[in-house]
Amino acid sequence: MDLPTRMRLEVCASGEIEIAQIEHLNREVAKNQIDNEWWDEQLDTLSPLDDEPDSHWKWREIISYYQNDPKWVARCVRTGDGAIQGALLLRKMVKSVLEPGKKAVFIDRVATAPWNRDKLAKTPHFRGVGAGFALYSIVLSYSQGFGGRVNLQAVANEDFHAKQGFEPTAIQQDGEIVWEIRADVAQRKLIERGIIDA
Amino acid sequence: MPNQHMQHGDPTPVIGGGVMAAELLDDAGDDLVSAVAAFPNDPLARRAYELLTLNAGQLSLKFRNSDLANMDDATKRLLIQDLCDSLEIKPLLTDTL
Numbered sequence A: 001m002d003l004p005t006r007m008r009l010e011v012c013a014s015g016e017i018e019i020a021q022i023e024h025l026n027r028e029v030a031k032n033q034i035d036n037e038w039w040d041e042q043l044d045t046l047s048p049l050d051d052e053p054d055s056h057w058k059w060r061e062i063i064s065y066y067q068n069d070p071k072w073v074a075r076c077v078r079t080g081d082g083a084i085q086g087a088l089l090l091r092k093m094v095k096s097v098l099e100p101g102k103k104a105v106f107i108d109r110v111a112t113a114p115w116n117r118d119k120l121a122k123t124p125h126f127r128g129v130g131a132g133f134a135l136y137s138i139v140l141s142y143s144q145g146f147g148g149r150v151n152l153q154a155v156a157n158e159d160f161h162a163k164q165g166f167e168p169t170a171i172q173q174d175g176e177i178v179w180e181i182r183a184d185v186a187q188r189k190l191i192e193r194g195i196i197d198a
Numbered sequence B: 001m002p003n004q005h006m007q008h009g010d011p012t013p014v015i016g017g018g019v020m021a022a023e024l025l026d027d028a029g030d031d032l033v034s035a036v037a038a039f040p041n042d043p044l045a046r047r048a049y050e051l052l053t054l055n056a057g058q059l060s061l062k063f064r065n066s067d068l069a070n071m072d073d074a075t076k077r078l079l080i081q082d083l084c085d086s087l088e089i090k091p092l093l094t095d096t097l
Helices: A027-035 A059-066 A129-144 A158-163 A183-192 B027-038 B043-054 B065-070 B073-087
Strands: A006-011 A017-024 A072-078 A084-095 A103-112 A150-153 A167-173 A176-181 B014-016
Touching: A006 A129, A027 A059, A027 A072, A027 A084, A059 A072, A059 A084, A072 A129, A084 A129, A103 A129, A129 A150, A129 A183, A129 B043, A150 B014, A176 A183, B027 B043, B043 B065, B043 B073
Parallel strands: A103 A150
Antiparallel strands: A006 A017, A017 A072, A072 A084, A084 A103, A103 B014, A150 A176, A167 A176
């Protein structure tokens, strides 16, 4: 079963849809197209780039650490102009919190390129990377036999995660709540999006 | 006419990045290391192996790596179909999210 290779992103300037490619994220792409390009000081921003919670992340180092460990999956999404619009790192198997005894996929981190960020970029380019990678994680979980269960530790924006179908659990780590999407909710989402049959 | 889309970027640009809660860890996944190493050039065998390994607690089927390595592709596909039926995994209808 092949996982999805394309993601619909909305072009902010026009509202049109661009089909971007979902690709394996390796350390070369992480270094050259994320670490070296995302934090360009020439970017016209509403606030300092250093204020972003991930401005210190070194994707090359992160990917180097996990690249050869099959428990982890790293992906990026690339638009037609060659730019990397977002990146994802997830762990393929963890415990479900909401459905004890079941398994889930854990989203370790997702980041969208600074020029796409609603409250940072003056003229954002694309939207949909975060939701797209959440859906990708659900599809991976489903295709592994985990029913679509996915959990994550939210940095902020509870409304966004609730809208995606996640609900808060009783577990916290460093003050961040673990959120999870149940299998039935995840599968309804896959059906609504035409990814699986009802 | 002003463009109504112009002000909207990605509303949640960053998720995660912290230390994973220990309660989530499932050590059973360590078997995956040998799965990918065992079938680097055989995606059908790797798919079957991953389904078997990731869902070992739910499946009663016993197997050895050599069993998978010796199967022809048609038999591997049948095995994968049986595993998907057992785990209630339907085929994906699209490759575009």
